[in-house]
Amino acid sequence: MPIERISFVKRSDGFSLYADERLVLSHSESAPFLFMGRGEARIAMHHGNFDIEDEIRELYPLAQWDLDADGELVRLWSEGGRWAVTIRPEIVEGRLVVHISRAGIVARDSLFEGEVRVRLSLPARPAEHVYGCGEQFSYFDLRGRKFPIWTSEQGVGRNKSTRVTLEADLADHAGGDYWWTFFPQPTFVSSDRYWVHMDSSAYSVFDFRRGTAHEVLCWELPAALVFGQAESMPAVLEDLTEYFGRQLLLPEWVYKGVILGIQGGTEVCQKKLDKARAAGVPVAGIWAQDWEGINITSFGQRLRWNWVWNPERYPSLDAAIKAWRTEGVRFLVYANCYVGKGWSLCEEAAAKGYLVKNAQGEDYYVDFGEFDAGIVDLTNPEAFYWYAQALARHIIEFGASGWMADFGEYLPTDAVLFDGTPALLAHNLWPALWARCNNEAVRLAGAEGEVLYFMRAGFTGSQRWCPMMWAGDQNVDWSNDDGLPSAVRAALGLAMSGHGLHHSDIGGYTTLFGMRRTKELFMRWAEQAAFSPLMRTHEGNRPAENWQFDSDEETLAHLARMGRVHVLLADYLKACVAENAARGMPVMRPLFLHYPEDEQAWTIDNEYLFGADLLVAPVIVEGARERTVHFPGDVWLDFWTGEPIWESRLAGDLIVKAPMGKPPVFVRADSPWKDLLRSVSNLVP
Numbered sequence: 153m154p155i156e157r158i159s160f161v162k163r164s165d166g167f168s169l170y171a172d173e174r175l176v177l178s179h180s181e182s183a184p185f186l187f188m189g190r191g192e193a194r195i196a197m198h199h200g201n202f203d204i205e206d207e208i209r210e211l212y213p214l215a216q217w218d219l220d221a222d223g224e225l226v227r228l229w230s231e232g233g234r235w236a237v238t239i240r241p242e243i244v245e246g247r248l249v250v251h252i253s254r255a256g257i258v259a260r261d262s263l264f265e266g267e268v269r270v271r272l273s274l275p276a277r278p279a280e281h282v283y284g285c286g287e288q289f290s291y292f293d294l295r296g297r298k299f300p301i302w303t304s305e306q307g308v309g310r311n312k313s314t315r316v317t318l319e320a321d322l323a324d325h326a327g328g329d330y331w332w333t334f335f336p337q338p339t340f341v342s343s344d345r346y347w348v349h350m351d352s353s354a355y356s357v358f359d360f361r362r363g364t365a366h367e368v369l370c371w372e373l374p375a376a377l378v379f380g381q382a383e384s385m386p387a388v389l390e391d392l393t394e395y396f397g398r399q400l401l402l403p404e405w406v407y408k409g410v411i412l413g414i415q416g417g418t419e420v421c422q423k424k425l426d427k428a429r430a431a432g433v434p435v436a437g438i439w440a441q442d443w444e445g446i447n448i449t450s451f452g453q454r455l456r457w458n459w460v461w462n463p464e465r466y467p468s469l470d471a472a473i474k475a476w477r478t479e480g481v482r483f484l485v486y487a488n489c490y491v492g493k494g495w496s497l498c499e500e501a502a503a504k505g506y507l508v509k510n511a512q513g514e515d516y517y518v519d520f521g522e523f524d525a526g527i528v529d530l531t532n533p534e535a536f537y538w539y540a541q542a543l544a545r546h547i548i549e550f551g552a553s554g555w556m557a558d559f560g561e562y563l564p565t566d567a568v569l570f571d572g573t574p575a576l577l578a579h580n581l582w583p584a585l586w587a588r589c590n591n592e593a594v595r596l597a598g599a600e601g602e603v604l605y606f607m608r609a610g611f612t613g614s615q616r617w618c619p620m621m622w623a624g625d626q627n628v629d630w631s632n633d634d635g636l637p638s639a640v641r642a643a644l645g646l647a648m649s650g651h652g653l654h655h656s657d658i659g660g661y662t663t664l665f666g667m668r669r670t671k672e673l674f675m676r677w678a679e680q681a682a683f684s685p686l687m688r689t690h691e692g693n694r695p696a697e698n699w700q701f702d703s704d705e706e707t708l709a710h711l712a713r714m715g716r717v718h719v720l721l722a723d724y725l726k727a728c729v730a731e732n733a734a735r736g737m738p739v740m741r742p743l744f745l746h747y748p749e750d751e752q753a754w755t756i757d758n759e760y761l762f763g764a765d766l767l768v769a770p771v772i773v774e775g776a777r778e779r780t781v782h783f784p785g786d787v788w789l790d791f792w793t794g795e796p797i798w799e800s801r802l803a804g805d806l807i808v809k810a811p812m813g814k815p816p817v818f819v820r821a822d823s824p825w826k827d828l829l830r831s832v833s834n835l836v837p
Contacts, residue, residue, distance in 0.1 A: 153383045154246025154391075160223055167219060167226065169241060171248045174346065175275050176379050177239075179228070184213040186228055187271040188235040188373070193355075198325045199521050200305035200562045204355065208269055229256055237373065247395065248379040266565075266576045270370045272350075272377070278363035280344055281754045283648035283742075285358055286337035286610070287621070289638040290330035292645055292742070292757035294340065298359040299331045303561040303580050303609055306624045307332040308662055310633040319665040324521075330633060334561055334624050335610035336580065339392075340366070341648045343744070343754055346381040347392045350374045353580045353611070372577070385745050386737060389648070393736025396650045397616025401733050402685070403604055405482050405553065407722040409434030410715045411688040413657075415442045415453070415695065418466045425481065427702050432712035434719045438476065439688060441486035441556065443469065449522040452663065452693035457492030457525050459485075460546050473551040482553035484604075487543060489560055489586040490525040493517055497542060498526050506535035509568040516567050527563065530585040531578065532570035536592070543593035553603050556622075560586040560609035583609035587617035606655075606686070615650045620686060623656035628669035628698060630774045635660060636677055637772040641757045643684070643740045652738030653729065655681065657690035659698065669698035672774065672812075675710045679815040680770035682714040683721075683762045685729065685739045713813055713836055720832040724825050728763040739763065747784035750803040756782055765823035766791070769808075769816040778810050787821035792833045796821070 155171045166180030179185035189211035196203045212235050214228035229236035236256025242249055282294045290310060291297060307328010309317030321327035338350040340358060348366075350356065352374035359367040380395065382388040412428060412435055414421045421438050428435055445456035445465050456462065461469060473483045491498035491507075501507050507515040508527040517524040528539045547555055560583030567575040590605050597603075606620040614621075623642045629635040639656035646654055658681050659674040669692060678701075681687045689711075692698040701711050718725075728739045737745075741761040743753035759769040759782065767788060769781040782805050783798040790797045792814045798806060808816050819829045 647738030
């Protein structure tokens with residue numbers, strides 16, 4: 153249902169802008185659409201954690217208005233004309249684009265970057281549900297809360313009422329809050345079957361707390377607001393992902409099994425690979441993040457941050473990669489957008505003038521926790537190309553089939569960039585630039601469709617350049633905001649922001665303040681991962697303190713079982729990935745995408761549809777051997793037995809058994825994939 157016409161309706165006290173029959177903007181002198189003014193911000197960064205304070209100095213309603221004679225342009229201004237803008241709507245490819253331009257002259261000659269404040273108000277309904285704003289970990293339905301749009305470290309704990317968050321704050325200002333995220337985005341999707349994107353990379357706050365208005369505070373005048381609409385929620389996502397771009401198909405080898413996270417050298421990789429395969433684990437790859445060397449800090453085992461093979465730690469790795477590949481096992485590595493000071497890549501970048509500068513024109517080195525690193529200036533075309541070439545040469549041409557493309561959130565707001573973009577505006581853009589650089593590396597190596605990189609950070613545009621997201625550094629626990637439950641919620645939220653391929657570290661990553669990954673947590677996380685686009689383990693930041701995939705035979709057998717399920721689902725999963733590439737339908741889907749008439753489905757964030765035909769209700773509570781499952785209105789068969797478990801065409805809840813190794817998963821009875829999906833459990837002992 154593309155937008156076909158736009159119209160202004162004048163009233164005695166203001167105007168309304170309609171897209172077809174939908175009200176998209178409303179303005180009056182008593183309730184202005186737009187305010188402008190000044191604010192004073194204080195921003196402090198510590199290891200990627202940002203403290204942001206904003207004091208509004210003035211904010212004037214642009215209450216005065218007039219409509220030009222052609223009815224195509226609106227002028228808004230504040231009393232006295234100090235602040236003024238023009239609004240010009242147009243239809244572009246079936247979407248409404250409302251261009252916003254400054255028209256007035258402010259009292260002072262200029263405003264320093266980051267001082268402008270703009271508040272926008274969009275119509276809303278009290279019963280409306282809202283999703284998106286990037287990857288949100290604590291809440292799926294965003295209604296009733298506000299969400300700052302700023303890429304940063306995810307935060308440890310992410311809930312100010314928990315002990316872990318408090319300890320992280322006290323130890324390193326790293327406790328975070330519910331809105332902290334690697335991947336924010338100034339976009340939201342409404343249950344009323346429309347979506348809105350704000351064209352700005354500035355810091356902003358989306359506020360969904362008012363019943364009749366969605367409000368946005370932005371640190372610049374956005375270039376435009378983009379509105380899309382459709383007749384159904386799947387069609388809304390199809391339109392949104394067409395606008396942003398979609399992920400491509402995954403390489404064939406990805407579907408062959410589990411990617412094992414292993415560290416410690418070539419010999420360790422071989423021993424753990426042999427042990428896993430002997431236990432029946434289908435192994436698609438080895439992911440060794442320490443291939444370039446390690447750096448031990450108080451946080452735990454860190455990496456050297458020089459994305460070049462370290463033959464001392466990984467002797468004969470080049471030969472091993474070739475041998476593993478003949479056995480159907482790919483090798484994956486690690487890289488990020490920073491280069492460790494004192495190592496070869498950093499020194500080469502510095503010599504060429506390719507690092508981001510500080511205000512004095514010197515190379516800007518960032519403290520990453522007991523070591524410093526430079527930032528390759530991705531706004532410099534020569535630096536961008538140099539780094540893409542380095543990744544292609546040292547990773548792909550070396551023989552690796554993929555890598556974790558980590559970080560992207562740490563650009564300091566006082567940095568000086570090659571192309572002159574203020575760092576305050578480039579900060580949110582940086583993860584998308586980093587994604588594009590990785591994409592360029594793949595292109596330079598001629599490895600499209602063959603290698604896979606995955607990222608945790610993102611912003612507008614990442615959809616086009618990043619083939620796979622991962623949920624970042626979850627705690628090795630069951631906590632709602634930062635443990636296993638948050639990884640499921642993050643996938644659903646990111647799906648509604650236009651990125652449909654998502655997975656998480658099996659077992660989580662962050663091990664601090666007395667946390668330890670337990671056997672049960674690892675096994676339940678592996679169950680959830682079997683019904684996701686990618687299965688990958690991680691040892692965590694303190695491997696010796698965490699339960700690992702090979703810590704005992706039962707765990708290995710469990711991983712083998714879930715890995716076989718994942719492999720046997722390959723044809724179905726490939727079809728889901730293809731649907732994401734063609735239509736933007738995410739692999740892990742909110743229930744309401746296919747069951748919009750089920751009111752409860754609009755708020756569920758602890759179960760999901762895996763494609764259209766599998767209902768997955770992962771066990772996310774420690775010690776649970778049963779759980780309540782919400783069944784949307786359809787007939788559902790138990791995935792493991794084939795027996796009907798929900799035969800009502802009405803939606804409802806049922807408590808079901810959830811033994812270890814058989815998580816609650818259900819097949820839609822009239823699925824065209826029913827025979828394949830039902831055969832999987834028969835083939836898994």
